[in-house]
Structure formats: structure tokens, C-alpha cells
Amino acid sequence: MSDPKAATEDGPDPIGRFTTVFNLRLSWFYGFAVLVTAYEVVMRYGLNQPTIWVHDMAIALCAVAFVFAGGYAMVKDEHIRITSIYDSLPPRLRRAVDVLHGTLTLAFLAALLYGATIQATRSVRLGETSGRAWDVPIPAILKTVLAVGVLLMVVLAIDRLVRSLRRLARG
Numbered sequence: 001m002s003d004p005k006a007a008t009e010d011g012p013d014p015i016g017r018f019t020t021v022f023n024l025r026l027s028w029f030y031g032f033a034v035l036v037t038a039y040e041v042v043m044r045y046g047l048n049q050p051t052i053w054v055h056d057m058a059i060a061l062c063a064v065a066f067v068f069a070g071g072y073a074m075v076k077d078e079h080i081r082i083t084s085i086y087d088s089l090p091p092r093l094r095r096a097v098d099v100l101h102g103t104l105t106l107a108f109l110a111a112l113l114y115g116a117t118i119q120a121t122r123s124v125r126l127g128e129t130s131g132r133a134w135d136v137p138i139p140a141i142l143k144t145v146l147a148v149g150v151l152l153m154v155v156l157a158i159d160r161l162v163r164s165l166r167r168l169a170r171g
Contacts, residue, residue: 067149102161
């Protein structure tokens with residue numbers, strides 16, 4: 001719930017820059033998912049040679065991009081909020097709400113990271129696979145990606161909370 005320009009007023013934001021560049025590159029995964037899906041359509045309906053890998057691959061590509069998009073939304077300050085209420089608050093109360101928001105966000109993400117790490121560790125240890133014809137370890141990969149994506153969001157949430165606390169202290 002902070003001002004998008006606030007991240008730059010406190011100085012350089014390397015984690016925000018990394019997240020932005022990383023996500024812009026990952027956005028290509030959606031395009032690749034479309035291409036492999038188009039390939040499947042041609043193979044299945046045009047040549048009567050369906051694939052066993054396209055469905056899993058398209059889901060994995062989109063899932064990876066989607067997981068990291070949460071961090072991108074945090075950096076761009078484009079998450080859902082009720083702006084009509086937030087914008088009507090006095091500046092000092094708005095800064096206090098930013099601190100409350102940052103604290104609650106960090107608590108939620110810490111719990112999510114804990115759970116995602118447990119699931120990823122268990123999945124990798126078991127060598128979990130899709131169980132379908134291609135039978136690749138996509139569940140283990142995606143659970144690990146989720147844990148890494150949430151870890152990135154935890155780092156971003158800490159950064160944003162520290163910035164919010166500084167703005168609140170400055171008054």
C-alpha cells in the first residue's frame with residue numbers, strides 16, 4: 001500500500017530492479033506455452049500424432065511465470081487494494097497503514113514460505129513425478145519454484161516494510 005515512487009526516494013532498489021528484469025524475461029514463458037500448445041494442436045488434429053509432453057510443459061511454463069509475478073506486482077505496487085479509502089487517509093495514517101500492511105504481508109509470506117519449503121523438500125526427496133505418460137519431475141520442480149518465488153517475495157516484503165518504517169519515522 002505504499003507509494004510506487006517511494007521505493008526510489010530511499011535510494012537504489014537492487015532487489016526491485018532484479019525482480020523487474022527477471023519477470024520481464026520470464027514473461028516470454030507465456031509465449032512459449034502458446035507455441036508448444038499450437039504445436040500440439042497441429043500434431044494432434046493436423047497430423048494425427050498427439051504428443052505426451054505438451055500439456056505438462058505448457059502448465060509448467062505458465063506456473064513458473066505466474067509464481068514470480070507476485071514479486072513483480074509487489075515491486076510495481078500493482079496489487080489489489082481499495083484505493084478510494086487508502087487515498088482519502090491523511091499522509092501520516094497512510095504511512096501507518098503501509099507499516100501494518102507490510103507487517104501482515106510479511107507474516108503471511110513467512111508462513112507460506114515455511115509450508116512451501118516443507119512441500120518442496122518432501123517432493124524433491126521422494127522424486128515426485130507427474131504420474132502421466134511423460135512422467136517428469138514437474139511437481140518437484142514447481143514446488144521448488146514456488147518456495148523460491150515466495151522467498152523472493154519475503155525479501156521484497158522485508159525491503160518494503162523497512163522503507164515504510166523509515167517513512168513513518170520521518171513523519
